[in-house]
Amino acid sequence: MKIDILSVVPALLESPFSHSILKRAKEKGLFEVNVINLRDFSTSKQKQVDDYQFGGGAGMVMMCQPLADAIDTLQQDQKYDEIIYMTPDGATFNQKIANRLSLKENLLIICGHYKGIDERIRQHYVTMEISIGDYVLSGGELAAAVVVDSIGRLIPGVLSNETSALFDSFQDNLLAPPVYTRPADFKGWKVPDVLLAGDPKKVDEWRTNQSIERTKERRPDLLED
Template identity: 50%
Template sequence: MRLDILTLFPEMFEGVFESSILKKAKEKKAYDYQLIDFREYTENKHKKVDDYPYGGGAGMVLSPQPIFDAVEDLKNQESNPRVILMCPQGEPYTQQKAEQLAKEDHLILVCGHYEGFDERIRTELATDEISIGDYVLTGGELGAMVVTDSVVRLLPEALGNEQSAKADSFSHNLLEHPHYTRPSDFRGHKVPEVLLSGNHQKIEEWREYESLKRTLIRRPDLINENDLSERQLKLLNDIKTKIDIASN
């Protein structure tokens, strides 16, 4: 995958992109990235990339010219990238969106700043708009880091064990099951016996049950019974019954 990030603050990315999984994935050539300061594309002699909004109002708005020129330059090198605006008005970001983007060959992430984008950037240039939450940040850089991390870890060879990404929370609209490691008894708190049994079928059944239980308790909004198997529906009903009994 090729990843281009348009930002006014490329220095913000260096620590994140040159650490941990993102660094290792780049070394494995799972993806490559470049940080583009779109201020370098402005035709304004003072290097301004923003201006006052028509009609008045507080704040400054990013001008279309430098962003259009930067994206068009990148498109000349690669014909059909996804152009993604990081902005609070975008669709809420999900694991399913990450999985969709991970199938692309080329992504361009545009980091907003100031009061927002000139609307023509949104309507004529962008293919996607993404929000990482219902809150406002100073700029789109942190959101771009979140999107990059979540997408890159899904690429082939990015993780040491490809099954890790497949079992993540939200990958199947369920939260992940609990995890335990050594020691089996820590200050009187013991690992569930089934995990020590060596019976892989029983372990998988326990994990499925605990995943459903955790999702029902913590994020019931994620459960769509139409997406569950007959077995999972039976487990879910059993969990609900036990929760009702415990609450009474």
Template identity: 55%
Template structure:
């Protein structure tokens, strides 16, 4: 998988994209991440990539030209399955969407900023719009990091145990069951006996029952 991320704040990605699983995925060659500074495509000497909105109102808007130049340049090098714009009014990200997108080979993630991007970018250049929740951030960079992390961990070979991702919350419309580790007892708090029984069928049934119970209590909407 290759992710080309377009942003006017590239330094924000230095830490998150170079730590833990995301870093290992790049080191192993399973994932390639390229950060593109939108200001490199500005057409004025001050490297401005925003302008006032027609019709007035507060806030600046990312201009269409530098975004078009960046995306067009990338498309000359390879074919992209999706050009994704991170925006609060996009389709809400969920595990099913992440599963589907993780099958793609090349994607562009466009980070909005200020009051967003010129609508012509959304009309003519973007193929999918994604939100990570019903709230507003200062820019799309954090949302792009969340999306990238959700996708990267699904790429074959990234996790040491690929079955781990298949047992995460939401993979089967259920929340994950409780998990325990050593010691078997701490301050009188004991691990459920079934988990130390070694009886695989009973353990799987317990985990499924607990997942259903937890989902009913916390996210009954998933069972609908």
């Protein structure tokens, strides 16, 4: 899979993709992430990418020209399955969207800034809009990093144990069950006997029941879906 990211501040994305799972995935050739500086496509001497909004009002808007030129240039060499704009008013990101995007080959993510991007770019280029929650960040880079990390770990071969992602929270609309590791008795706090008995069927049943109960208690809205 290949993901290109258009950013005004590429340095914000250097760390998230240079460590841990995503770093290993890139080294294995399973996953490619390219962060592209939008200012490289500005035609002004000052590398300007924003301007005042028509009609007045506080806040700047990301201009059409740099974005359109960047997307047009990238599309000469790459056909994108989705052109995604990170924006607070997009669809709320969840595990189902992550699962669907992990099956794609090529994605382009646009990181918004200021008051957002010119509406004409949204109308004529963007195919998908994503929000990571009902709050506003100073830019779309951190939100893009969240989306990329969530997608990347689902790609076959990225995780050491490929079945691990299948039992994450929100798969099948359930929260993950409690997990334990050694020692079996810590300060008198003991691991449930069923996990120590060595019966895989009973362990599976216990985990399923725990997932259901935890979801009922903490996120009953998931069960409504």
